[in-house]
Amino acid sequence: MPPKSTAPKGIKDIFYETRVLTGREYTVTRFAKEVLGGAVDPVMLGYIEKGKRFPNEALVRRLAAVRNEPPAPLLAVLYRDRMLYAFGRELRRALHDREVPEGIEDADLAVQVSRAIAALPDDGGWIPVKKWRDQIAVAVRDKSKAADVGRVAALLKERNLVEVAKGKVRRVSRHFVATTMDERRALAMEFAAIFAKALLDKLSLPERAELSHVRNNYLHIERSRLPEFYARLEKAARGLAEEFAADAGAGTEFLNVLVVGTPV
Amino acid sequence: MTSDMRRIRTGLIAASLLAAMLCSVAGCGGSGSSGFDVVPSEARTIQHVIDAGDCSDFDGQTFCASGATATGMFKGALVKIEDHPEPLVCDDLGAIDEKCTVPLAFTTEGFDRPSSLLAAVSETENGPWTLVNLTIDESVADGPRTVSIDVPARTDTTAPTQLIAAVMVFRGAPPTEIPAVTPQLADFGVDLVYVSPRLQVVVPR
Numbered sequence: 441m442p443p444k445s446t447a448p449k450g451i452k453d454i455f456y457e458t459r460v461l462t463g464r465e466y467t468v469t470r471f472a473k474e475v476l477g478g479a480v481d482p483v484m485l486g487y488i489e490k491g492k493r494f495p496n497e498a499l500v501r502r503l504a505a506v507r508n509e510p511p512a513p514l515l516a517v518l519y520r521d522r523m524l525y526a527f528g529r530e531l532r533r534a535l536h537d538r539e540v541p542e543g544i545e546d547a548d549l550a551v552q553v554s555r556a557i558a559a560l561p562d563d564g565g566w567i568p569v570k571k572w573r574d575q576i577a578v579a580v581r582d583k584s585k586a587a588d589v590g591r592v593a594a595l596l597k598e599r600n601l602v603e604v605a606k607g608k609v610r611r612v613s614r615h616f617v618a619t620t621m622d623e624r625r626a627l628a629m630e631f632a633a634i635f636a637k638a639l640l641d642k643l644s645l646p647e648r649a650e651l652s653h654v655r656n657n658y659l660h661i662e663r664s665r666l667p668e669f670y671a672r673l674e675k676a677a678r679g680l681a682e683e684f685a686a687d688a689g690a691g692t693e694f695l696n697v698l699v700v701g702t703p704v
Numbered sequence: 705m706t707s708d709m710r711r712i713r714t715g716l717i718a719a720s721l722l723a724a725m726l727c728s729v730a731g732c733g734g735s736g737s738s739g740f741d742v743v744p745s746e747a748r749t750i751q752h753v754i755d756a757g758d759c760s761d762f763d764g765q766t767f768c769a770s771g772a773t774a775t776g777m778f779k780g781a782l783v784k785i786e787d788h789p790e791p792l793v794c795d796d797l798g799a800i801d802e803k804c805t806v807p808l809a810f811t812t813e814g815f816d817r818p819s820s821l822l823a824a825v826s827e828t829e830n831g832p833w834t835l836v837n838l839t840i841d842e843s844v845a846d847g848p849r850t851v852s853i854d855v856p857a858r859t860d861t862t863a864p865t866q867l868i869a870a871v872m873v874f875r876g877a878p879p880t881e882i883p884a885v886t887p888q889l890a891d892f893g894v895d896l897v898y899v900s901p902r903l904q905v906v907v908p909r
Contacts, residue, residue: 558734559734562735613830614736615736615737616736617741618740627739674744677737
């Protein structure tokens with residue numbers, strides 16, 4: 441059985457999973473009417489599951505009741521998705537990139553790339569390609585996009601980040617640089633998603649607050665020493681990541697450490 | 705089986721068991737990073753000096769392309785590695801699977817303080833780097849000192865072996881205990897590194 445996806449869930453995923461995983465083969469129409477009590481039009485529910493519309497807060501609270509869960513974590517997912525949607529819209533304007541359809545899935549590529557790199561041992565050891573592809577597949581929540589696994593594997597090979605030989609793959613380099621417009625947008629969306637989630641966990645979800653670390657360190661620094669400061673920050677972050685990296689498993693979290701330094 | 709071979713095999717088994725045990729305790733996971741800019745690294749620095757033909761510093765060490773005049777503590781000195789636009793041909797192969805090596809000559813000039821040399825090779829800028837034999841021609845009285853290193857080639861493939869050779873210059877003597885293979889050239893504790901252009905070595909069939 442393929443491993444359960446640990447890719448970040450959007451509110452659309454939660455609506456879809458709740459309907460499908462109840463095990464009663466609900467159609468969108470029946471779920472809207474029988475489970476959600478007609479609180480949402482079936483067509484609208486279809487749009488919500490596809491990520492084309494956001495549910496309102498009342499509907500999210502209703503879904504939480506159906507799932508027998510407190511509403512706050514689901515509302516936090518909704519708020520994060522809305523923030524990302526707004527961020528993505530403004531980002532496209534800033535990048536003069538209006539051709540791309542709006543959505544909050546732009547980060548998918550970046551998320552998959554990070555999972556693919558972290559699936560390979562830091563010591564450059566070889567692992568079977570199949571095992572690696574299974575790890576990438578974990579980051580592909582939408583199974584209709586299974587081709588993404590091959591796309592990510594090919595991208596990392598093309599960038600000389602991995603080496604493939606005799607059915608095995610190993611890490612050659614560990615840092616992915618977003619170069620195309622699509623990659624830069626995806627990475628920006630991923631960074632925004634990480635920051636939004638950390639803030640929301642910290643501010644609105646007390647039970648998750650301890651899992652995130654949010655801190656601002658500030659100082660006056662000579663402008664000429666900024667490159668040295670960033671180089672040492674990078675080295676320290678990399679050293680910690682390599683020291684603590686463990687095999688993915690039931691007792692691990694996929695930790696993202698977003699490091700930002702900027703003069704204000 | 706000789707007792708030496710038994711000892712080696714026992715050692716290898718013990719090492720692999722230890723590695724498996726360490727992995728099960730500490731994990732052998734991976735990590736990575738993504739960003740909008742390249743991260744300065746030894747590999748990037750080597751890539752840069754090969755492509756630009758100059759010298760560049762990284763993490764307290766100076767990396768130079770063959771023929772570039774050194775900066776830093778060896779200012780004015782240079783190492784020139786023999787140019788090989790065509791692939792090097794490794795034709796001293798004795799038996800199948802035997803290691804095949806071909807000499808690669810280089811000259812050194814202008815080192816006016818005591819220094820010593822070692823050489824290492826890697827298939828890519830990213831390492832790992834393996835120490836190789838280095839022979840200094842002591843018969844040269846004046847002019848550039850001629851040195852050659854043994855560049856190994858893979859004998860288990862028909863494709864040319866891609867290689868980068870690195871001439872490592874140490875102020876004084878090199879460290880007493882130096883590993884045979886390291887992930888990065890910096891791990892040899894070197895002061896100045898000269899890297900060759902990207903080489904190809906072919907083994908005739």
